[in-house]
Amino acid sequence: MLLLYLTRLRTAIIILGTMSGYRGYRGLSRFMLRHQEHLAERLGLRRAQLPSYSTIRRLLMEIDFNAVATAFNQWAQSAGLVKAGNNCAVDGKSLKNTLTDTDTAQQNFVNVVSVFQLEQGLVVGQAVFENQHQSEIKAVYELLEHLQLSGVTVSLDALHTQKNPWN
Numbered sequence: 001m002l003l004l005y006l007t008r009l010r011t012a013i014i015i016l017g018t019m020s021g022y023r024g025y026r027g028l029s030r031f032m033l034r035h036q037e038h039l040a041e042r043l044g045l046r047r048a049q050l051p052s053y054s055t056i057r058r059l060l061m062e063i064d065f066n067a068v069a070t071a072f073n074q075w076a077q078s079a080g081l082v083k084a085g086n087n088c089a090v091d092g093k094s095l096k097n098t099l100t101d102t103d104t105a106q107q108n109f110v111n112v113v114s115v116f117q118l119e120q121g122l123v124v125g126q127a128v129f130e131n132q133h134q135s136e137i138k139a140v141y142e143l144l145e146h147l148q149l150s151g152v153t154v155s156l157d158a159l160h161t162q163k164n165p166w167n
Helices: 002-019 024-034 036-043 053-062 065-078 136-147
Strands: 087-094 110-117 122-130 153-155
Touching: 002 024, 002 036, 002 053, 024 036, 024 053, 065 122, 065 136, 087 136, 110 136, 122 136
Parallel strands: 087 153
Antiparallel strands: 087 110, 110 122
16 A cells, blocks of 8 residues: 555656656656655655656556546546637647667557647647557547537648548
């Protein structure tokens, strides 16, 4: 139980660091070093319980992004962030340092598709996929189907204007 408690606290610290503009393992480590006294005091931890660089790395590598995206999408939908008349933009981006099989025709990399609600400036839905297993077109279709946007104007890349997207 203590391990689960510490994992949750460490995850909260990672979120705080990310929200404060610290990126990556080293950036999050700098965040904790700069704010270790305050974090330890506020969270009721000893300094030794603050996560190290390797702990941050291990925690982030173990995250199941699909589970996080599903939970986020459910939360965003239940929060009613998108209403009729809103405008949403959809775009996909490949994630840095995820490219594999660089020297072959079967290159693979991880992509994230996001639905951005323009009026509030919020991401209201996300999906992740590997380009070797799924196309952006299909990922966007499934994400929009899941979000069930009604009365919303959605703007997409020209990629999504194909007559037969499933061919």
